[in-house]
Amino acid sequence: MTPELIHRLHFAFTITFHYLFPQLTMGLALLIVVLKSVALKTGDEKWDRAARFWGKIFGINFVFGVVTGIPMEFEFGTNWARFSRLSGGVIGQPLAMEGVFSFFLESAFLGLFLYGEKRISRLMHWFSAFMVFVGSWISGFFIIVTDAWMQHPVAYTRLPNGGFEVVSFWQLLLNPWALLQYAHNMMGAVVTGSFVMAAVGAFYLLEGRREEYARIFLKVGVTAGLLSSILIIFPTGDLAGKFVAHNQPAAIAAMEGLFHSEAGAGMVLMGQPNEETGQIDNPIVVNDLLSFLIYGTNKAEVVGLDQIPHDQWPTALPLLFYAYHIMAGLGTWFVLLMLVSALLLWRGTLTHARWVLWALLLSFPLPYIANTAGWMTAELGRQPWLIYGLMRTSEGFSSTVSASNGLFTLLGFMGLYSLLGLLFTVLMYREISQGPEPTTAHAE
Amino acid sequence: MMGFIWFWLVAVMIVGYVVLDGFDLGVGVLHLFLVRTEQDRRSTLASIGPVWDGNEVWLLAGGGTLYFAFPLLYASAFSGFYLPLMIVLWLLILRGISLELRNHIDVGVWRALLDGVFGLASGLLTIFFGAALANVLRGVPLQADGYFFLPLWTNWQPGPHPGILDWYTVIGGVVALVALTLHGALWLALKTSGDLETRARRLVKPLCLQLTALTVISLGATIHVRPESLDNYFNYPFTFIVPVGVVASLAGIWFFNRAHKPLRAFLSSCLYLFFMLAGACWGLYPTLLPATSGAANDITLSRAISGPHTLAVGLVWWAFGMTLAIGYAVFVYSRFKGKVDLETAAH
Numbered sequence: 001m002t003p004e005l006i007h008r009l010h011f012a013f014t015i016t017f018h019y020l021f022p023q024l025t026m027g028l029a030l031l032i033v034v035l036k037s038v039a040l041k042t043g044d045e046k047w048d049r050a051a052r053f054w055g056k057i058f059g060i061n062f063v064f065g066v067v068t069g070i071p072m073e074f075e076f077g078t079n080w081a082r083f084s085r086l087s088g089g090v091i092g093q094p095l096a097m098e099g100v101f102s103f104f105l106e107s108a109f110l111g112l113f114l115y116g117e118k119r120i121s122r123l124m125h126w127f128s129a130f131m132v133f134v135g136s137w138i139s140g141f142f143i144i145v146t147d148a149w150m151q152h153p154v155a156y157t158r159l160p161n162g163g164f165e166v167v168s169f170w171q172l173l174l175n176p177w178a179l180l181q182y183a184h185n186m187m188g189a190v191v192t193g194s195f196v197m198a199a200v201g202a203f204y205l206l207e208g209r210r211e212e213y214a215r216i217f218l219k220v221g222v223t224a225g226l227l228s229s230i231l232i233i234f235p236t237g238d239l240a241g242k243f244v245a246h247n248q249p250a251a252i253a254a255m256e257g258l259f260h261s262e263a264g265a266g267m268v269l270m271g272q273p274n275e276e277t278g279q280i281d282n283p284i285v286v287n288d289l290l291s292f293l294i295y296g297t298n299k300a301e302v303v304g305l306d307q308i309p310h311d312q313w314p315t316a317l318p319l320l321f322y323a324y325h326i327m328a329g330l331g332t333w334f335v336l337l338m339l340v341s342a343l344l345l346w347r348g349t350l351t352h353a354r355w356v357l358w359a360l361l362l363s364f365p366l367p368y369i370a371n372t373a374g375w376m377t378a379e380l381g382r383q384p385w386l387i388y389g390l391m392r393t394s395e396g397f398s399s400t401v402s403a404s405n406g407l408f409t410l411l412g413f414m415g416l417y418s419l420l421g422l423l424f425t426v427l428m429y430r431e432i433s434q435g436p437e438p439t440t441a442h443a444e
Numbered sequence: 445m446m447g448f449i450w451f452w453l454v455a456v457m458i459v460g461y462v463v464l465d466g467f468d469l470g471v472g473v474l475h476l477f478l479v480r481t482e483q484d485r486r487s488t489l490a491s492i493g494p495v496w497d498g499n500e501v502w503l504l505a506g507g508g509t510l511y512f513a514f515p516l517l518y519a520s521a522f523s524g525f526y527l528p529l530m531i532v533l534w535l536l537i538l539r540g541i542s543l544e545l546r547n548h549i550d551v552g553v554w555r556a557l558l559d560g561v562f563g564l565a566s567g568l569l570t571i572f573f574g575a576a577l578a579n580v581l582r583g584v585p586l587q588a589d590g591y592f593f594l595p596l597w598t599n600w601q602p603g604p605h606p607g608i609l610d611w612y613t614v615i616g617g618v619v620a621l622v623a624l625t626l627h628g629a630l631w632l633a634l635k636t637s638g639d640l641e642t643r644a645r646r647l648v649k650p651l652c653l654q655l656t657a658l659t660v661i662s663l664g665a666t667i668h669v670r671p672e673s674l675d676n677y678f679n680y681p682f683t684f685i686v687p688v689g690v691v692a693s694l695a696g697i698w699f700f701n702r703a704h705k706p707l708r709a710f711l712s713s714c715l716y717l718f719f720m721l722a723g724a725c726w727g728l729y730p731t732l733l734p735a736t737s738g739a740a741n742d743i744t745l746s747r748a749i750s751g752p753h754t755l756a757v758g759l760v761w762w763a764f765g766m767t768l769a770i771g772y773a774v775f776v777y778s779r780f781k782g783k784v785d786l787e788t789a790a791h
Contacts, residue, residue, distance in 0.1 A: 089750035
């Protein structure tokens with residue numbers, strides 16, 4: 001294995017594991033604000049307990065997110081030193097801003113939210129929940145800005161020593177790529193949060209206990225789930241896809257498996273890209289759809305991989321193709337499931353529709369898979385570039401850290417994160433079985 | 445000028461991290477020895493529960509600030525200290541997770557295991573941070589291209605081919621362990637009550653004596669290993685105020701602790717950490733990372749600094765953001781001020 005591959009896997013593995021936690025906390029933060037708002041407005045203690053329950057789930061996920069997030073910032077320096085040396089003046093900026101503007105805010109108000117309920121007023125407690133939401137969503141923004149600059153570098157100039165320097169702070173923050181991806185990504189987080197909330201509600205109902213909380217969870221989870229599942233496809237996913245198509249033609253061609261440029265390009269729903277023969281094996285295609293989705297007319301020409309020099313093809317082409325198709329396929333399932341659930345919820349029969357409850361329960365892992373696949377699509381699509389068009393991935397990793405040292409710490413992280421995953425599951429299981437009712441273990 | 449400002453802003457972030465996360469690391473070490481009853485355990489936990497992850501944010505924010513202000517230093521040091529940094533990351537993970545688990549799983553063997561992991565990880569982290577600072581003060585075998593890679597140890601000598609650990613950096617690690625344990629003891633004396641408070645306060649005396657001795661030793665060792673550390677002091681004699689401050693704050697810890705003024709004793713300890721770190725930074729300035737391979741390879745301020753526009757813009761948002769951050773910190777600490785009250789500390 002080459003050092004480049006090891007360092008890529010190192011970052012990919014640790015960031016994939018890390019992002020399992022923030023996607024839930026960012027989504028839940030919004031839903032907790034909803035719960036607290038209803039509680040504040042109606043004075044109904046049940047909604048406060050529901051918020052406290054999800055606050056505990058949030059707290060556990062937050063800690064796992066924090067401890068797995070610290071390595072991410074370090075790895076820019078440890079594993080990607082040559083990249084950091086040149087790009088620090090640009091992307092170091094949003095990364096530092098995340099710490100300064102978001103983490104201080106989030107941790108301060110989370111401490112208040114979790115530990116301080118008895119010391120502050122009801123309104124102040126609502127406000128803490130709101131600030132936790134603001135903090136976590138700011139944090140997501142700065143990370144997307146960082147990634148967006150690597151995907152679509154803007155507002156930079158080169159210094160005499162080769163380093164990148166920002167020329168416009170606001171252009172860096174308001175990079176169109178960042179704005180589109182941010183909207184898309186945050187909807188992804190809300191999908192995860194609402195599916196998890198709905199799944200816990202479904203779980204309680206199927207077990208036949210805590211019905212009144214299950215109703216709350218389903219009401220909030222399904223409503224937010226339906227809205228976010230739609231928004232993630234249209235307009236956010238649609239716009240993000242078009243932007244990629246215009247700015248990273250190689251990425252979109254690989255995602256769609258379009259080996260040959262075509263007027264009236266079809267969309268491959270399923271199939272296996274074959275790099276050797278340059279075609280899709282066993283395809284199921286909808287004619288003209290791709291041209292229509294990108295250009296709004298079904299006869300437009302879409303650039304295929306044949307027009308792109310081979311050394312600029314994404315390096316893991318089949319993986320990119322599958323990741324994108326898994327994301328899109330799951331996205332479709334989310335809308336279908338949430339439409340049915342919302343319809344039943346509206347008619348008041350969701351609590352008895354056992355098949356739908358089972359579907360909701362079993363679907364909770366799927367948003368995690370879809371979000372992961374979405375990120376893989378974005379980052380594999382960027383390859384072979386580290387900074388799109390400016391710096392190749394092979395030019396960015398730490399040259400002083402040998403492949404075997406990298407492999408050693410990668411294996412270390414794999415072992416440690418397996419343990420973390422196990423402990424996390426135990427904690428989640430305990431909290432969910434304990435439920436929102438006050439017990440002696442958590443003194444009221 | 446920009447270089448001077450950012451050098452000290454990064455230093456401020458490091459001091460902020462050590463002063464704040466320092467006491468919860470110290471509490472982590474101490475709870476292994478001081479805690480006797482269930483009540484003690486819960487008070488100890490509650491004294492750091494609402495604030496520890498906020499304290500750790502200083503590390504992240506400091507790292508981010510270092511990254512954009514001095515990208516070359518960030519790239520060089522982080523890849524060069526690859527192995528110990530990975531160990532630090534693993535320890536931070538274990539520490540955070542064990543603390544969180546203790547809040548949820550509180551039975552038999554689990555409790556003992558998690559307490560042990562939490563204490564051990566806290567102690568090792570203090571040692572690593574101390575050794576890390578000592579590595580920077582001693583210098584590393586930088587190549588002309590600005591990179592290096594350090595093994596964990598070589599012959600335990602600080603010469604031209606040092607390892608992460610040698611006799612000098614080990615002293616640094618021990619100083620940090622004792623200083624932060626003392627810092628944690630002062631925090632417990634401030635935040636807890638009854639028997640635990642008494643035991644914490646009694647511990648201050650021997651720790652303070654040890655720290656005084658270690659401070660003198662580490663100072664001598666630093667001058668021995670890198671005599672240039674004194675240059676700035678002799679060029680600007682008024683800066684000898686820093687070692688005076690170190691002595692005065694040590695005396696403050698001793699005196700205020702005896703006089704049962706726990707807040708002032710704790711603040712003295714904050715000042716001690718501030719003077720020690722500021723003194724180390726001043727000894728380095730304007731070098732950021734000295735080379736054991738010859739001064740030509742030093743990573744200096746002017747060599748590592750980001751572009752002028754980056755730094756000018758950064759100054760605006762940094763000042764704004766840190767003012768907010770300090771505001772939140774003051775607010776949270778004031779909400780949880782006074783002795784820990786287990787009645788209202790439910791998690």
